[in-house]
Amino acid sequence: MPIPVIYNLRSVRARWTSAIVAILGIAGTVSVFVAMMSLARGFKMTLVSSGSTQNAMVRRAGSTSEIDGAVSLEQVKVIEDAPGLARSDEGPLLSPEVVVIAAFPLKSSGTDANVQVRGVSPMVLRVRDNVKMVAGRFFQPGLNELVVGSHAATSYRGLDLGDTIKFGGGTWKVVGVFDADGAAFDSEVWADAHVVSQVYHRPENVFQSVTAHLTSPGALDTFKDALTADPRMTVEVDRERDYYDRQSQTLTTLIVVLGTIVAVVMGIGAVFGALNTMYSAVAERSREIATMRALGFGAASVVFSFLIEALLISFLGGLLGCLLVIPLNGLTTGTMNFQTFTYLAFAFRVTPELLLGGIAFALFMGLVGGVPPAIRAARQPVSVALRAL
Amino acid sequence: MVRVDGNGGAASLIHVRGLDKKYTRGGEEIHVLQGLNLDVDSGDFVAFMGPSGSGKTTLLNLLGGLDVPSAGTITVAGDEITHMSASKLTGWRARHVGFIFQMYNLIPVLTAFQNVELPLLLTKLSKSERKQHVETALQLVGLGDRMKHYPRQLSGGQEQRVAIARAIVSDPTFLLCDEPTGDLDRKAADEIMDLVGRLVKEYGKTVLMVTHDPAVAQQAQVTLRLEKGSLVGAPEGAAKP
Secondary structure, three states: OOOOHHHHHHHHHHOHHHHHHHHHHHHHHHHHHHHHHHHHHHHHHHHHOOOOOOEEEEEEOOOOOHHHOOEEHHHHHHHHOOOOEOEEOOEEOEEEEEEEEEEEEEOOOOOEEEEEEEEEOOOHHHHOOOOEEEEEOOOOOOOOEEEEEHHHHHHEOOOOOOOEEEEOOEEEEEEEEEEOOOOHHHHOEEEEHHHHHHHOOOOOOEEOEEEEEEOOHHHHHHHHHHHHHOOOOOEEEEEHHHHHHHHHHHHHHHHHHHHHHHHHHHHHHHHHHHHHHHHHHHHHOHHHHHHHHHHOOOHHHHHHHHHHHHHHHHHHHHHHHHHHHHHHOOOEEEEEEOOOOEEEEEEOOOOHHHHHHHHHHHHHHHHHHHHHHHHHHHHOOHHHHOOOO | OOEOOOOOOOOOOEEEEEEEEEEEEOOEEEEEEEEEEEEEOOOOEEEEEOOOOOOHHHHHHHHOOOOOOOEEEEEEOOEEOOOOOHHHHHHHHHHHEEEEOOOOOOOOOOOHHHHHHHHHHHOOOOHHHHHHHHHHHHHHOOOOOOOOOOHHHOOHHHHHHHHHHHHHOOOOOEEEEEOOOOOOOHHHHHHHHHHHHHHHHHHOOEEEEEOOOHHHHOOOOEEEEEEOOEEEEEEEOOOOO
């Protein structure tokens, strides 16, 4: 039978001042690690949740994002007849869209931030069924009216319901606020695509992308094959969710890499903290260890016992780190989306998987910091250590 | 009967022949024990005396399998321990040796009950059997009412009694006591020696004890003197039964 765990529990409690150093080191590392990962997760989820699995996005072949896309009216007509496209009594469910960037002053700082102004079709709410109007009404086609995303409405001056604002050479009235359930659209401003094109002097009847609502998620292949095989079309068709997933990758990767580097550097420090704590535990308890060995507990039992102790300390550190970071969940922040050069609001997403990952990271640090002292504990000569004071 | 002349029979409980222990310190070889012979029968109570550095504790460590000799053999109840692997020796210690240390060496974060239970965790006894054994041992040393006390809540004499209970709880073949009263006042020391004496007389335990204190050594049936790593002179009190 191994050395009873109660011995380790009480030893940690008895030497709590030393243990607390290791616990805090590990807690700090885990909280930074989980916070960075939840930031990346939040950014990714915000963009990915913008895309629906039942929507397809059609862009000019070779365009990297909708900003540099171009789809002509003739091509839109072809898309309208494509198989797999959902239709309603009001016509096919698609939204030819144009995207421009306008600068609005942030309420918080007064400085300008780029906002994505999306010219959409009046059918857009049926195409993107995750977007709901929460205040006011939808814009009337042909008028300089805006509906703004819930985050945009609260973040920028001049975008409150009923406000009138000038940009792009036109004067606009905010007639409604929509909510996209945390998706990137919440940071956008929507208006009639034709009006946006006119105000910005863009070519008439040329859009940057077309978002099409499919009869089912499985209809994408049929829809895509029909369009890409058509000689009149030089377009690229993606599932909308995949498109936004790709859009999120650059910044997500950047945050993950940076977060990992920071966590590794802090982790090395935390491991040294754990090593220090465990080495001093071994030094202070050399006579106890020798007594256990004299009583007949084997070297493996001693190693196991000290590893358990190191893991216990690191688990407490991991737990504390996770508890520290949980309040960040849902906290909204924002950054530049480097694909569109617009400001994108997103929230920290502290998921159970990330918390488990944080605990696993803590246990790993405990293991690395616990093995060498545990081996030293088992190797010290019993007859000498028994007489240690 | 205790013999140091090397003529004891192989049937003795502890059978030591030509025991040598050398250390190398700073390039210099130090002979701690030299060619030591010893025979101890079951039920003997032997005290080792001698000046500091004479090799008393080293001898005890070798007999208890805590250290390995440079030469010679130690056979206990037919098992030659000098050539056992470290892990075998660990198991052997658990079954055959009860240690009593000068500083008691109790685990401070465990109660008296848990300290005494430690050696039993290495046996196949069930939890209820362990409890019964621990209670019996603690009652035998007069601490049946202190089972839930931590070492810091006990006096030195009481701590040493707990250590004695821990040493006897698994009914080992022999007890090794390293200055068992060295940290106690006279009264507590007398109580401890009375207890050790009872273990020998009433329970037939074999005890080997190192001490500096002649009064404590007197409690033993036989006193052996160690000087510069050798047993010198005839066993004192060897005629005592």
